[in-house]
Amino acid sequence: METILVVDDEKNYLVVLEALLGPEGYEILTADNGADALTLVRESDIDLIITDMKMPGMNGMELLEECKRIKPELPIIMMTAYGTIEMAVEAMKKNAFDYITKPFQNEQLKLTVRKALKNFRLIKENRLLSEALSDRYKYGNMVGKSKPMQRVYDIVEKVAKSRASILITGPSGTGKELIAKAIHYGGPRKDRPFISINCGALTETLLESELFGHEKGAFTGAIAMKKGRFELADEGTLFLDEVGDMPPALQVKLLRVLQEMKFERVGGTRTISVDVRILSASNRNIKDDVAAGIFREDLFYRLNVIHIEVPPLRERVDDIPLLVRHFIEKYRMDEGKGSIELSPEVWKLLYTYSWPGNVREMENVIERAVVLNSGGIITTEDLPEELIGKKPELEVERFIPPDVSLSKALEQIEEKLLRRALEQCHNVQSHAAKSLGITKSLIQHKMKKYNIVV
Ligand SMILES: Nc1ncnc2c1ncn2[C@@H]1O[C@H](COP(=O)(O)OP(=O)(O)OP(=O)(O)O)[C@@H](O)[C@H]1O
Ligand SMILES: [Mg+2]
Incomplete structure (x- = not known):
């Protein structure tokens, strides 16, 4: 039941409105002054306010402003007597839903109330929907609903x-770069540049002039002044990709710039001040590099105020179906193709493959499959060799030491298969048993044997 709060200092109006709207199936609350009305707005779930304009103490306009501050989307209908139309216009500017003039036509009031409530319902539904979507499946351009992605x-x-x-x-x-972009575009710097630089792809000298810029004639080939990425990213974000690969000499310079946000262009003397937010990424474990003396500890702490660790795709299988559908849609549209489904074998392969190239590899696999596919159903024919290929043999090579006895080796493989099946079936033992083609009691027996607790 929707709740309407009616506010008027003239008590007989409260009675009239309650008698008019109550039978329409609404719950009616009343207040004869603005302060009481505000308390009700704060404490109850109200869907609509109808308020008089002229009241002693807090008037209707002030009530409107306060309510918009507490609950901006709550619709408010203003009631004004003849002669105060200017105030009604003012109220509309302040986002009142509508106004009616006293004395009002009953049918007109009912109609306005229905419109306001319908509008509010749509707003609420939309918000719930987008919250649900952003919560569970998507954030920025990132897709995934697994615990690690949440x-x-x-x-x-x-x-x-x-x-x-x-x-x-x-x-x-x-998806490290995607995360960096989500941070930039989700924050106050979103209208300023997001500039990225790959610290691993350039020589030391080139990287330095790319970062800080150079003056004309700073070195052979510097035919004109060039601004560096720090300057280009002013008031925005600089994304230092593969920061772990930064040469030691530049690490020192970078640290100084990060501390002071000041630097000189290569070959220049003028000090340039900037305001740049630093995000960085690495697929190496920089902590190990610090321990090994390859990466400066002080710089590491500067960059690593907050750490986000993205797990490999095989550790978040829950994301696989969403990502697959996401990429199918993306490339299906690009290719101008109709709906595309996957055969059950293909689903199984996508789930069990180890995805060493992670989401990028999956994107490529799906793009290729969508392009190759003609019948609307992607089959194993459309997948690259490594997905269908001889992967299990390689896994054995990788995981089982060469000098182990056959029975020990088989046990190790058995344990791995059990753990993987359980993980893929969210620890539902009967499902895991089924996927392995064994009974539930046998899987329980084997779980005991290998000390697998779920
Ligand atoms: N969660 C995700 N949802 C949708 N697309 C994703 C997701 N994660 C990665 N991608 C896509 O996968 C590709 C690789 O992502 P990205 O470049 O961000 O990875 P990276 O971690 O920076 O990789 P590298 O270490 O190789 O630079 C991009 O095309 C990106 O759009
Ligand atoms: Mg990257």
């Missing part, structure tokens, strides 16, 4: 507004 979304949301430096680590192709 954690990533949570951190991104929290840090987007701050200017803290953030280090994003994870294997190649897991």
Whole structure:
């Protein structure tokens, strides 16, 4: 039942409105002054306010402003007597839903009330829908609903507004750059540039002039002044990709710039001040590099105020179906093709493959399959060799030491298969048993044997 709050200092209006709207199936609350009305707005779930304009104490306009502050979307209908139309116009400017003049036509009032409530319902539904979507499946351009991705979304949301430096680590192709962009575009710098630079792809000299710019004639080939990425990113974000690969000499310079936000262009003397937020990424474990003396510890702490770790795709199988559908849609549209489904075998392969190239590899696999496919159903024919290929043999080579006895080796494989099946079936033992083609009691027996607790 929808609740309408009626506010008027003239008590007989409260009685009239209650008698008019109550039978329409609404719950009616009343208040004869603005202060009481505000308390009700704060404490009850109200869907619509109808308020008189002229009241002693807090008048209707002030009530409108206060309500918009507390609950901006709550619709408010203003009631005005003849002669105060200017105030009604003023109220509309302040986002009142509508106004009616006293004395009002009953039918007109009922109609306005229905419109306001319908509008509010749509707003609420839309909000619920978008919250549900952003919560579970998507954030910025990132797709995924697994626990690790939900954690990533949570951190991104929290840090987007701050200017803290953030280090994003994870294997190649897991979406580190996408996360950096989500942070930039989710925060106050979103209308300023997002500039990225790959610190691993350039020589030391080139990287330095790319970062800080150079003056005309600074070195052979410097035929004109060039601004560096720090300057281009002013008031925005600079994304230092593969920061772990930065040459040691530049690490020192970078540290100084990060501390002072000041630097000189190569070959220049003028000091340039900037305001740049730093995000960085690495697919190496920089902590190990610090321990090995390859990466400066002080710089590491500067960059790593907040750390986001992105797990490999095989550790978040829950994201696989969403990502697959996302990429199918993307490339299907690009290719101008109709609806595309996947055969059950293909689904199984996509789930069990180890995805060493992570989401980037999956994107490529799906793009290729969509392009090759003609019948509307993607089959194993459309997949690259490594997905259908001889992967199990390779896994054995990789995981089982060469000098182990046959029975020990088989046990190790058995344990791995059990763990993987359980993980893929969200620890539902009967499902895992079925996928392995064994009975539930046998899987329980084997779980005991290998000490697998779920
Ligand atoms: N969660 C995700 N949802 C949708 N697309 C994703 C997701 N994660 C990655 N991608 C896509 O996968 C590709 C690789 O992502 P990205 O470049 O961000 O990875 P990376 O971690 O920076 O990789 P590298 O370490 O190799 O630079 C991009 O095309 C990106 O759009
Ligand atoms: Mg990257």
